[in-house]
Amino acid sequence: MSREHWVVIGNGPAGNAAAVTLRKFVTDARITLIGEENVPEYRCNLLPDFIAGALREEDLFCTPIQRFREMDIKLRLGQKVTDVAFERGELKLAHNEVVRFTGMIIACGSTPSIPERLGMFRDLMLPLKTLGDAKRWIEKLARVDSVFVAGGDLTSLCFTRALLALRKRVMFMLCPDSFWPIPLSSEVRRSCSARLEERGVEVLDCAKIENLTRLSEDSVEVKTDAGSLVVGAVGAFFGLVPNVRFLARTGLDLERGILVDEYLRTCVENVYAAGDCAQVYHPGIRAYWVSIGCPNATEQGRIAAMNLMGGSLSLDVPQENIFEVDGIKVNTSWWMEL
Amino acid sequence: MPGVDVTVEVCGMAGDGTIAAGGMINDAMSHGGFSVLGFDSYPAEIRGFGRCVTRSRVGDREIRALDEETHVLISLNDEESKSRVPVLTRDCVVLFDSNPPVLVEEDRSLVAILDPETRLFPMPFGDLAAAAAGTQRGRNLVALGGFAAVCGADPELFREAIRSKFKAKSQSVLQANLKSFDAGYAYALEKFHDRLLTMFASADLPKGPEKVMLSGNMAIGKAALDAGLKLYFGYPITPATPIMEYLARELPKRGGAVVQMEDEISSIGAVLGASYAGKRAMTATSGPGFALMTELITHGVMAEIPAVILNAQRGGPSTGLPTKTEQSDLHAAVFGGPGDSYRIVIAPTNVTECYYYTVKSFQLAEKYQTPVIVLTDFYLDNRVENVPMPEAREEDVRDGNIYPNVSAGEPYKRYLRTESGISPRSIPGQAGLQFTATGLEHTERGKPDYSARNHMEMSAKRFRKIQGALADLPEPEEYAPDGPLSVGVIGWGSTFGSALEAVLAARERGLRVGALKITSLYPYHEAAIRKFTSRCEEVLIPELNYSGQLISLIGRLCRKEAIPLNLATGEPFPPSLIRKKIEELAEAGAQ
Numbered sequence: 007m008s009r010e011h012w013v014v015i016g017n018g019p020a021g022n023a024a025a026v027t028l029r030k031f032v033t034d035a036r037i038t039l040i041g042e043e044n045v046p047e048y049r050c051n052l053l054p055d056f057i058a059g060a061l062r063e064e065d066l067f068c069t070p071i072q073r074f075r076e077m078d079i080k081l082r083l084g085q086k087v088t089d090v091a092f093e094r095g096e097l098k099l100a101h102n103e104v105v106r107f108t109g110m111i112i113a114c115g116s117t118p119s120i121p122e123r124l125g126m127f128r129d130l131m132l133p134l135k136t137l138g139d140a141k142r143w144i145e146k147l148a149r150v151d152s153v154f155v156a157g158g159d160l161t162s163l164c165f166t167r168a169l170l171a172l173r174k175r176v177m178f179m180l181c182p183d184s185f186w187p188i189p190l191s192s193e194v195r196r197s198c199s200a201r202l203e204e205r206g207v208e209v210l211d212c213a214k215i216e217n218l219t220r221l222s223e224d225s226v227e228v229k230t231d232a233g234s235l236v237v238g239a240v241g242a243f244f245g246l247v248p249n250v251r252f253l254a255r256t257g258l259d260l261e262r263g264i265l266v267d268e269y270l271r272t273c274v275e276n277v278y279a280a281g282d283c284a285q286v287y288h289p290g291i292r293a294y295w296v297s298i299g300c301p302n303a304t305e306q307g308r309i310a311a312m313n314l315m316g317g318s319l320s321l322d323v324p325q326e327n328i329f330e331v332d333g334i335k336v337n338t339s340w341w342m343e344l
Numbered sequence: 345m346p347g348v349d350v351t352v353e354v355c356g357m358a359g360d361g362t363i364a365a366g367g368m369i370n371d372a373m374s375h376g377g378f379s380v381l382g383f384d385s386y387p388a389e390i391r392g393f394g395r396c397v398t399r400s401r402v403g404d405r406e407i408r409a410l411d412e413e414t415h416v417l418i419s420l421n422d423e424e425s426k427s428r429v430p431v432l433t434r435d436c437v438v439l440f441d442s443n444p445p446v447l448v449e450e451d452r453s454l455v456a457i458l459d460p461e462t463r464l465f466p467m468p469f470g471d472l473a474a475a476a477a478g479t480q481r482g483r484n485l486v487a488l489g490g491f492a493a494v495c496g497a498d499p500e501l502f503r504e505a506i507r508s509k510f511k512a513k514s515q516s517v518l519q520a521n522l523k524s525f526d527a528g529y530a531y532a533l534e535k536f537h538d539r540l541l542t543m544f545a546s547a548d549l550p551k552g553p554e555k556v557m558l559s560g561n562m563a564i565g566k567a568a569l570d571a572g573l574k575l576y577f578g579y580p581i582t583p584a585t586p587i588m589e590y591l592a593r594e595l596p597k598r599g600g601a602v603v604q605m606e607d608e609i610s611s612i613g614a615v616l617g618a619s620y621a622g623k624r625a626m627t628a629t630s631g632p633g634f635a636l637m638t639e640l641i642t643h644g645v646m647a648e649i650p651a652v653i654l655n656a657q658r659g660g661p662s663t664g665l666p667t668k669t670e671q672s673d674l675h676a677a678v679f680g681g682p683g684d685s686y687r688i689v690i691a692p693t694n695v696t697e698c699y700y701y702t703v704k705s706f707q708l709a710e711k712y713q714t715p716v717i718v719l720t721d722f723y724l725d726n727r728v729e730n731v732p733m734p735e736a737r738e739e740d741v742r743d744g745n746i747y748p749n750v751s752a753g754e755p756y757k758r759y760l761r762t763e764s765g766i767s768p769r770s771i772p773g774q775a776g777l778q779f780t781a782t783g784l785e786h787t788e789r790g791k792p793d794y795s796a797r798n799h800m801e802m803s804a805k806r807f808r809k810i811q812g813a814l815a816d817l818p819e820p821e822e823y824a825p826d827g828p829l830s831v832g833v834i835g836w837g838s839t840f841g842s843a844l845e846a847v848l849a850a851r852e853r854g855l856r857v858g859a860l861k862i863t864s865l866y867p868y869h870e871a872a873i874r875k876f877t878s879r880c881e882e883v884l885i886p887e888l889n890y891s892g893q894l895i896s897l898i899g900r901l902c903r904k905e906a907i908p909l910n911l912a913t914g915e916p917f918p919p920s921l922i923r924k925k926i927e928e929l930a931e932a933g934a935q
Contacts, residue, residue, distance in 0.1 A: 044464065044539065071460050081460035101442040101466050103453045138538055 010035035011106060012314065013097065015087050016113035017041025018050075019300045020281030022069065023307030024111040024314075029077045031315055037079045038105065042114075042249075044084035045137055046071055051164070051300060053140040057147065058168035066137065087114075090256045092274045109276040111310045112253070112264060113303070116246035116282045124242075127218040130226055131156075131242035134165055143239075147172060149224045150238020156215060157181055157243025158190070158198070165241065166207060176207045177237060179215070179230065181244060210235075248283040261285055265294060268320040270310040278314055280306035286321055348378065349403040350543050351411060352491070354484075355428050356420030358387055358394050361484030364509065365418065366398020367728075368488060371505035373400070374557050374730035376498060377549040379407045383727040383916065388582070388666040395424040404549055407729075408694070408841035412918035416495060416543075418487045420469070422454035429454070434461040437541065439490050441483070442466030465494050465536055472527045482524025489528025494536060496545035499529050555730040560698040560720055563734065564654060565590035567702035568626055569598060570736045575625040576602045577614035582666045583722040584628040584656040608633035612640040612653065619650045620781060622745075622771035624706050628654035631673050632663060635680070641715045642681040645806065647781040648759065648767065650709035650716075654702070657721040657837075659914045668914025669722035671837050672889035677717045678866045678897065684803055686810040688712060689866040690817065691719040693840035697863065698724065699734040701818075703741060710744030712813045713769055719865065721888070723916045724838040745769055748777055757788040761801060765809025810867055817864035820872045823847060824858020830930045831857045832880030834873075834906075836865060836894055839886055839917045846922035855930045862898070870901060877902040882929045884909055886922050 012035055014025045025039040041047075048066040055061045074081045086100040090110075097105050118133035132146065133139055147153075152175040155162055162178075169176045180198060182190035199209040212232035218240060219227040227236050248263040258272055259265040264279040266272050267287045272279055281303040285294040309319045352369055356362035363384050370382040381401045387394025399414065401407050413433050419425035419440040432438070440454060450456045455464065467490045469483035476482070485506070492499045506525055510518040533540070558566075565587050568576070576595060578588045592602040605611040611627045618625035629637065634655045644651045657673045659665025677689045688708055692701045702718055709716040748756055748768035758779035760767040767788075770777030780790035785802060787793045823844055824832065831850075835843030840861050847859040860876045862868060877883050883906040885895045892899075892908035899906045909925050911917055 046460065074460065080456075082456070083460050084464040085455065098447070099455075101440070101448075101455060102444050102446075103448045103450060103455060105450045105456075141538065 010108045012037050012109045012111070013105065013107040014039045014111045014113060015097075016115050016281065016283070017043060017047055017081075017083065018113060018115045018281060018303060019047065019068075020113035020115075020303040020307035020310075021111070022047045023304040024113060024278075024280060024311040025079050026069075026077065027308045027311035028315065029079055031312075038082060038107075039074070039079055040082045040085055040087060040099075042084070042086045043136060043138070046074075046081065046083065048137055049300070050135065050137075053134060053137065054161075054164040054168040057134075057140050057143050057165070058171040060171070063137075088252050090253060090258075092256055092258070092277060109314045110278070111307070111314060112272070112277065112279040112283060113281040113307055113310075114249040114283050116248045118242060119245045119247045120242055121244055124215060124218075124244075127215075130218045130220055131240045133242045134161055135246065146224070146239050147174065151175055152177065152237045153239045153241055154226075154228050154235070154237040155179065155241040155243065157241065159243055159245065162241065162243035165243070166202070167205075170206055177235065178202055178207050178209045179212055180209065182213070246282070250283055261294065263296065269313050269318060270306060270321065271313065276314065278310035280310040347404050348544060349401070349405070349407075350416060350495075351399060351401045351414045352416040352418070353400075353414045353428055353431075354398045354418045354420065354487070355425040356396055356484070357424055358396050360396065360420040361481070362386075362396035362420055363398055365420070365484040365488055366400060368502060368505040368509055369398070369400050369402075369491070370557055370728050370730075371508060372492075372497065372501040373402045373544070374555060375504055376501045376544070378402045378404060378544070378730075380557070380730045381407045381410060381727060382729075383410055383723060385915075386667055395421075395427065397428065402544070409845050409919050410727075410916050411845070412920050416491065418491055419454055420484055420487060422448065423452050425454045426452075426457060429457055432458070432462070434459045435463060437463045437465065437494060437543075439465045439467060439487055439494065441469045443468035443471055445470070463539070463541075465490060465532065467528065467531060467535070469528070472531055473524045476523040476527035477520035479520065482521055485521050485524035486528035486531075489525040489530070490532040491528075492525075493529045493532035494541060496540065496542040498544075499525075553732040556733050557728050557730050558695050558699075558734075559586070559728045560692075560695050560725040561586040561656075562590055563695045563698040564628070564702045564718070564720070564725075565594065567699040567734075567736070568652075568706075569594055571703045571706045571741050572624050573626060573706075574600045574623040575614070575618045576600070576627065577605050577611040577618070577625065578602070578627050578629065579605050579608050579611050579633060581608075581630045581633045583658055583725045584630050584633075584654060586725070587628040587654065587656075608636040609640060612637040612644075612651070615651045615653070616640060616644050616647075616649050619644075619709070620647075620772065624652075624710075626652035626654065626706075628656060630656050630658050630666075631660045631676070634673060634676060638676070638681040641687065641717075642683055642685040643783040644715040645681075645685040645687055646683070646783050646785070648713040648769070648806075649781065650706075650713055652702075652705045652709050652716055652718065654718045654720065656725045657719065659722075659912075665914045667722065669724075669838065669916060670888050670912065670914065671721055671839065672891075672893065672912075673719065674836075674865065674889070674893040674897065677719050684807070686807055687714050687866070688716045688810065688813055688817070689719055689864075690716065691837045691863055691865050692724065693835070693837060693861060693863060694724070695727070695729040696731050696734055700736070700740075701863065703736045707740070707742070707744035708813060708816060711746060711816065712766065712809055714810065719837065721838050723888075727838075745771075747771075750774075750776065755789070758790050759786060759788045759802070759805070761788060761805045763808075764812050765805045765807070766812070767805075814864070814867050814869060817867070817869070819869055820863075820876065821861040822858060822876055823861070824876070825851075825856065827856075827879065829856050829858045829880045830933050831855070831882045831884055831926045832860060832876055833857065833884045833886065833922065833926065834860045834862060834876075834894070834898070835886060836862050837888075839888055842917040842919040843886055843922055845919035846926060849919065849923050850926045850930070853927070855926065857926055857930065862894075865894070865897070868898060873898055873901045877906075881933050882907060884922070884925060884929060886910075886917055886925075888912070888917055 047068045089098040212230035217229040263285040386396045416437045470480040472486045473482035615625045659668040659670040692698045705716040784792040886909040890912040
């Protein structure tokens with residue numbers, strides 16, 4: 007009998023939880039965890055603290071690589087899956103390697119979204135999703151005094167707090183979509199602006215970016231519907247989109263993310279999805295929903311792993327996915343498209 | 345600031361340009377002022393088969409040996425490179441082709457078996473070369489460009505190395521290679537901009553004399569030229585062939601000649617003939633060829649004819665491992681052949697010594713009228729080091745012959761039994777000084793004589809003569825603090841560099857250990873060796889052979905049984921292995 011080879015795509019909390027759970031219950035299967043970033047799993051919610059200098063890089067990491075060696079989990083970092091042929095049980099990596107599998111958990115996460123109309127300014131805006139992004143921000147902030155933040159989600163608010171700790175001048179543009187599912191009514195805007203301004207943030211009375219111009223390496227002119235200003239850097243916090251483009255022609259059911267049932271099963275046998283790349287069917291509301299945050303992702307990774315091993319665990323009804331930061335209510339669904 | 349000590353490997357299939365890429369790394373880093381020791385390993389078969397590996401250790405301090413671990417791997421062929429994984433450090437930098445022409449199965453993939461801490465730098469070598477220069481042949485140059493960018497090496501050093509490498513080619517070939525290099529450099533700078541390294545950029549390099557890259561074989565060839573070599577006779581054999589190739593180019597410019605003979609027997613015969621006639625002559629071979637030469641070498645011993653024979657050892661016995669290193673011809677060099685055929689055997693330990701000992705061998709051969717065997721090995725012959733250009737002094741190259749006093753008026757006795765055993769030697773054609781040179785036992789005048797007394801006296805004379813050569817042979821060199829030592833390591837040939845590195849590393853860890861370098865293997869300086877071993881609690885003798893050939897030669901000079909450390913892997917001796925053994929012995933002694 008051939009040995010099982012379970013592949014987990016994604017090195018975030020869902021992927022790591024899945025791989026560790028698989029190993030916990032099955033000792034003789036091959037388990038491969040593939041991550042696109044060159045570093046092991048880290049706590050991305052702490053990246054603003056890292057930028058502010060409150061944490062060292064080594065404090066961000068979750069599980070030492072040695073632990074994966076001990077658990078006999080093959081950790082493949084810095085490697086990108088570019089295609090999957092489910093019918094043949096094969097995936098292809100960017101460097102033209104073919105890996106065969108008998109079961110798969112997809113936990114490939116999400117990526118910062120840039121609105122299409124701003125796509126041409128992509129190089130002038132910095133997101134904050136990965137450790138690499140954080141390092142770029144650290145480099146940039148060493149040279150600039152002011153930052154234009156377009157956002158309103160959890161990350162943008164935590165990042166703003168880091169900027170203030172570093173005594174940077176922050177100009178904030180409230181993006182209505184970042185507050186989803188809370189409507190950005192005039193009352194919410196007023197309340198939110200007041201909270202930010204109390205902390206020294208300049209909240210701009212504008213709704214959209216019309217143009218960005220690089221004036222120098224560390225100077226960008228931002229033209230909004232309300233006027234122009236010059237800043238050192240521009241932060242892009244327009245939400246996240248699932249990393250599922252590589253699955254587009256694989257036969258997997260996709261909408262925004264990967265459609266799975268409450269057992270996190272995809273439409274392909276022995277293939278599961280977990281974390282913020284998955285759209286989970288909720289039989290109670292008869293609709294798909296998404297949850298984010300490390301605890302949710304970890305739980306989904308665990309459930310997907312248990313079910314791949316033959317279990318039948320279903321996901322609990324999600325909590326209300328709205329956070330409050332500094333008195334400001336924000337959405338938790340990072341990957342909505344604008 | 346931490347020092348630079350980086351080992352870089354290029355691995356590919358024969359025909360991938362692996363050896364060329366490794367050579368350019370050596371040249372570039374040498375031009376940059378670093379110390380460099382490079383060594384290539386390639387298959388015995390012709391192009392298209394087998395694995396090629398170049399290893400370059402680059403540092404800002406003197407480098408004496410290659411170590412086991414590799415910090416940067418440039419993979420030109422992933423399947424071949426898989427064999428290198430055991431020597432990679434966990435955080436090794438690996439540059440590999442991200443777009444091989446066919447899909448690679450997981451079980452044949454290099455990346456699949458690398459440690460997760462490995463720093464991966466995928467680059468489409470072939471595609472970039474094709475786009476830059478219209479051909480994928482420059483993929484090794486693309487890889488070099490990537491290496492320079494990722495590791496923080498000055499690209500201009502590489503461009504200079506490329507210009508030097510392709511200076512004899514057409515301008516279009518040179519430009520194609522430069523373009524490929526630049527394409528790789530630019531790609532890596534852009535693609536990996538957020539994780540570029542500074543392995544070489546921050547080095548604080550010592551100022552010293554200008555250095556040149558020399559291989560052991562080139563040093564030997566240059567030494568022979570500088571010593572006034574007139575005739576080289578040889579038959580091609582790995583790893584000695586580059587000496588003949590070098591001399592074939594250079595010796596005719598100096599009025600000499602290189603003759604490729606039909607085999608090794610005729611080669612040594614011709615060397616003896618030329619030397620008999622008073623010309624400086626030599627041959628170079630390896631174990632199998634040396635075995636063929638032994639009968640005529642002993643003829644040189646008996647007839648007291650100078651000859652310089654270079655034995656570049658490789659893995660044996662028989663045809664053995666043609667492109668692997670070993671130190672297993674020591675007994676053959678010292679004892680090989682019929683009869684009590686004492687001869688001089690010297691073994692350099694690095695490229696610079698390859699030069700000076702080869703120069704010296706001609707004088708020794710002339711003065712002591714005997715074959716002198718210079719014993720090297722594949723690792724020493726084939727490796728390159730950047731060293732100050734060695735230059736022989738006038739006194740090192742002058743005629744070593746001791747000629748007869750023609751005014752004495754007495755009948756000339758070519759084999760006169762003197763106190764030193766050295767009999768004044770005439771050159772054929774000198775009036776009144778004719779003699780018979782024969783392989784038969786003979787009288788002082790050269791007449792065959794098998795009597796017991798004559799054979800006893802002539803054997804004693806020849807032995808006395810060779811023992812007397814100790815006065816002109818290099819003394820063993822100690823690298824040790826004064827006083828008692830817990831472990832003393834004795835090394836010879838290419839292994840000595842590894843032994844010394846190991847000893848210095850152990851000393852940095854607080855151990856009282858020392859090293860002794862022996863370059864004169866026969867005759868050897870007994871008193872100096874005893875002096876060293878007498879203050880060692882344990883004596884360790886690492887050798888690249890299975891049986892421990894030096895230990896059986898000099899082991900009796902240790903006050904207690906010496907400890908062998910033998911490797912017969914075909915690979916250079918890793919210093920770390922010797923250091924571990926030193927630590928183990930020191931720890932056992934301390935308990």
